Amino acid sequence: MGENRSSYTSLAKTLTWQDGFLTLLDQTLLPGEVVSERQESIGQVWDSIKKLKVRGAPAIGIAGAYGVLYGIKDKTDLPVAEFLDQLKKSAAYLDSSRPTAVNLSWALHRMVALAEMMVSEKQSVDSVIIYKLLEEEAVKIHEEDKIICRNIGLNGKGLVKEGMGVLTHCNAGSLATSELGTATAPIYLAHEDGVEFRVFADETRPLLQGARLTSWELQQSGVDVTLITDNMAAFMMSKREIDLAIVGCDRVAANGDTANKIGTMGVAILAKYFNIPVYVACPSSTIDFNTDTGDDIVIEERDPEEVTFFGERRTGPEGIKVRNPAFDVTPYELIAGFITEKGIIRAPFRENLIKTFT
Amino acid sequence: MGENRSSYTSLAKTLTWQDGFLTLLDQTLLPGEVVSERQESIGQVWDSIKKLKVRGAPAIGIAGAYGVLYGIKDKTDLPVAEFLDQLKKSAAYLDSSRPTAVNLSWALHRMVALAEMMVSEKQSVDSVIIYKLLEEEAVKIHEEDKIICRNIGLNGKGLVKEGMGVLTHCNAGSLATSELGTATAPIYLAHEDGVEFRVFADETRPLLQGARLTSWELQQSGVDVTLITDNMAAFMMSKREIDLAIVGCDRVAANGDTANKIGTMGVAILAKYFNIPVYVACPSSTIDFNTDTGDDIVIEERDPEEVTFFGERRTGPEGIKVRNPAFDVTPYELIAGFITEKGIIRAPFRENLIKTFT
Secondary structure, three states, X not given: OOOOOOOHHHOXXXXXXXXXXXXXXXXXXXXXXXXXXXXXXXXXXXXXXXOOOOXXXXXXXXXXXHHHHHOOOOOOOOOHHHHHHHHHHHHHHHHOOOOOXXXXXXXXXXXXXXXXXXXXXXXXXXXXHHHHHHHHHHHHHHHHHHHHHHHHHHHHHHHOOOOXXXXXXXXXXXXXXXXXXXXXXXXXXXXXXXXXXXXXEEOOOOOOHHHHXXXXXXXXXXXXXXXXXXXHHHHHHHOXXXXXXXXXXXXXXXXXXXXXXXXXXXXXXXHHHOOOOEEEEOOHHHEEOOOOOHHHOOOOEOOOHHHHEEOOEEOOOOOOEEOOEOEEEEOHHHOOEEEEOOEEEOOXXXXXXXXXXX | OOOOOOOHHHOOOOEEXXXXXXXXXXXXXXXXXXXEEEOOOHHHHXXXXXXXXXXXXXXXXXXXXXXXHHOOOOOOOOOHHHHHHHHHHHHHHHHOOOOOOHHHHHHHHHHHHHHHHHHHHOOOOOXXXXXXXXXXXXXXXXXXXXXXXXXHHHHHHHHOXXXXXXXXXXXXXXHHOOOOXXXXXXXXXXXXXXXXXXXXXXXXXXOOHHHHHHHHHHHHOOOOEEEEOHHHHHHHHHOOOOOEEEEOOOEEEOOOOEEEEOOHHHHHHHHHHOOOOXXXXXXXXXXXXXXXXXXXXXXXXXXXXXXXXXXOEXXXXXXXXXXXXXXXXXXXXXXXXXXXOOEEXXXXXXXXXXXXXX
């Protein structure tokens, strides 16, 4: 680090686990208010995930892992079989809060699988011990995410070169993960190395994660960031102000097709037109080898009022028809590479993803 | 018209002139409230243009032509020379309300030029007669715009076919003109003919003309319209829900490069990727043969707060850097044709625009 500059370490923590309680930074209040909220029940965690107080695939996975503990923490007097049942019920309940995020299912499945393994392998195990080990597992999921983000940052930071303009979409940032983010990890580490570059953050309608979250966290961390509306990206590219795009991902199919926040495919098509490379920052947990191509990914459609309202202010007319797909699928051929914790994966993606991760 | 359906004729009129008074639909209150406001003074007209109560290049021109009459209507007892002075002063005053709007200057210039011609050519003319003829000229400007829009509609409606999905961006609609609009004219006339099709309206950040105005006027007219955020257009195209895009234009260069509301170029690039034709609805007054290519078009950057605020609600963090270009320039090679009052102009545009309009 060549000079004293503010960095991602000064950011409010997205999630913390302390004394058996999960505390979440309420992202629905950003950037106006920085409020952290201790979760008191599994219902509250479900609600926090549903209402996007915590969002971003990795962060949701971590919240799910901690959240499921709320469903069992006062049930440790139950016999092991019933305790396991309670765990499964809690996991299924939390899993229903966001259907598209693969990390949530993944984390919940990992928690349940661990408990099942313990029950089947150890005669003497009791519910108290299982709870204890599940809590350790959730902490481990949390810690692993920090390491994954750091490795994505280390593997990707070389892409961010002096003088570049870097576009990002939505928030695959520190706020979407434990720390450092995925798409932002190369940005934070290049910044820490003293590289001078500019970031453009798409505001990302309808929920404005780019305006509210990405531009906030980059600004807080001292990164040179400029906010634009989604429909200005093409203009910035045409003026050669953007040299590189880094986005996150919600699910990557076996062939490299990538589901991410609505608008990502548009960014990738525009970038292709202007010969700008698009990299997907991709923790390996997001790769779903059971999904063959993007055609198999079901796209969640969300509440129409996200489009017709802005806070309490109505923007579209009463009764107007609305579409509100939350994600789109970027075809693999528009992607220059996947920045993963194991390095940058380049085409042919199907072969190279399998080779690296299975 | 195959069935009884509501149409653009049921819309509240953008501008009306009756008994010497101009009435404007206050577009700043749409879509929440439909309020028409009779203008009582030239100062009020200036203010209505300034505050975007009336907006859209053709509509502003018409409002200016009527508006200037307020400056002279109780001065008809003045001698002709003083009356002409008063007219010029009124025109200069109104012209200052939106300095970049070409149609406003054009309409005011036309009014002043007519009066000057009359004074210089006729000895016997008096101020009362001049006022009368200026009023007729303003009505003529208004009527001419209706005819131009109608002819654009007639020339373009064949593009809108049964079962199609049609994308439009911003508002080049009835609310931007006397009636029918430019980009919406083919839509309204195809609808009137009983063609069944769907329209997708991009909300058009930052000022949301698509959400507030286009989706409102199409909905009011019984057209099947769906509101989407700008970054959903690629998704809709990828799902083959969009077969055609029709947009307006602010200025067309001699080679066909087209300046229009920010985001238009993005729509055109996406459409190209998905092989969807993009037509520009273009009154010939918008073609600027003095501008050789889009590179010569200066892009206005507007107030950053349009991007960081929504009404009174802040969306971007305090102190964030913002870019806010109001327009972009779509390269001519992305345009399938210009729908003009004289027919659809196809490539090569430079030759065919000159052939048709000079």
